[in-house]
Amino acid sequence: MIFGFAVTVAVAATLVALWSFVQSARNRLPDNPLLVALAVLELLLVVQLVIGIVLLAGGDRPGSLATYLAYLIGSLVVLPVGAAWALAERSRSSTAVLGIACLAIPVMVLRLNEVWSGATA
Amino acid sequence: MEQQRRTASGPGRVLVAVYAIFALAATSRAGVQIGTKFHEAPLAYLLSAFAAVVYIVATVALARRGDGWWRVALVACSIELLGVLTIGTLSLVDAAAFRHPTVWSVYGEGYLFIPLVLPVIGLYWLRKSAPAKIAA
Numbered sequence: 001m002i003f004g005f006a007v008t009v010a011v012a013a014t015l016v017a018l019w020s021f022v023q024s025a026r027n028r029l030p031d032n033p034l035l036v037a038l039a040v041l042e043l044l045l046v047v048q049l050v051i052g053i054v055l056l057a058g059g060d061r062p063g064s065l066a067t068y069l070a071y072l073i074g075s076l077v078v079l080p081v082g083a084a085w086a087l088a089e090r091s092r093s094s095t096a097v098l099g100i101a102c103l104a105i106p107v108m109v110l111r112l113n114e115v116w117s118g119a120t121a
Numbered sequence: 122m123e124q125q126r127r128t129a130s131g132p133g134r135v136l137v138a139v140y141a142i143f144a145l146a147a148t149s150r151a152g153v154q155i156g157t158k159f160h161e162a163p164l165a166y167l168l169s170a171f172a173a174v175v176y177i178v179a180t181v182a183l184a185r186r187g188d189g190w191w192r193v194a195l196v197a198c199s200i201e202l203l204g205v206l207t208i209g210t211l212s213l214v215d216a217a218a219f220r221h222p223t224v225w226s227v228y229g230e231g232y233l234f235i236p237l238v239l240p241v242i243g244l245y246w247l248r249k250s251a252p253a254k255i256a257a
Contacts (some may be wrong), residue, residue, distance in 0.1 A: 021231075049132045050122070064153070064157070066153045066156060067155045068154050070149040070150075070152070070153055074145060074149055077145065078142065078145070082138060084135070085134065085137070085138060085141070086138075089129075089130065089132070089134060091131060091135075091200055093131050093132050093134045093135050094134055096135045097134050098132075099137060100135060100138045100139055100142070101142075104142045
């Protein structure tokens with residue numbers, strides 16, 4: 001993996017998560033700037049998927065291909081599902097839901113990099 | 122009459138979101154384990170799959186309304202708590218038998234102990250979102 005890019009995605013997702021929790025604490029509903037931030041994160045994750053596929057096509061192999069693909073693809077699911085769940089009932093809690101979804105991203109990106117660096121599970 | 126229980130409203134939405142993430146994590150992990158190396162540790166990987174099913178059922182049940190789903194959620198969260206306590210203890214007592222990690226090994230150590238806290242919060246929330254005592 002391109003380590004710098006992974007760190008960028010993880011830090012960005014953590015910042016958006018913090019932003020969500022602050023907004024939730026301020027009793028705010030999910031608003032457009034926050035949703036745009038989530039869309040940008042999702043875009044970064046798509047770029048990460050493309051990078052991952054290009055590296056695989058180039059012959060590099062992670063510690064476990066199945067685990068690697070699971071994280072690569074699984075990380076794309078979290079934000080759209082989280083956003084849909086948050087928007088189905090708009091409240092300060094649904095703003096926090098966006099934060100929870102964002103928090104899952106750095107964890108998955110970290111694991112993705114561990115697996116790419118040779119971890120087998 | 123069917124009571125409209127609202128486990129998925131307010132703070133419950135956050136709880137369902139956390140459960141959904143664990144359902145995804147546990148299902149993916151169990152899927153990879155069973156799909157690629159089931160023969161290495163069938164028992165541990167079946168436990169992984171069991172944990173995944175419990176998380177999926179809990180997520181769906183908490184996200185839905187109605188008496189029936191409330192009870193399903195209660196059962197799922199109870200099994201989850203029992204599971205993490207049992208597997209957590211066994212994995213400490215007999216580490217050799219639990220070399221292959223499950224979500225519940227060492228009380229969910231690999232997942233920041235969230236698997237230990239989650240069912241407690243789940244059960245607390247179910248208690249709070251239970252219908253008025255007279256309706257019970």
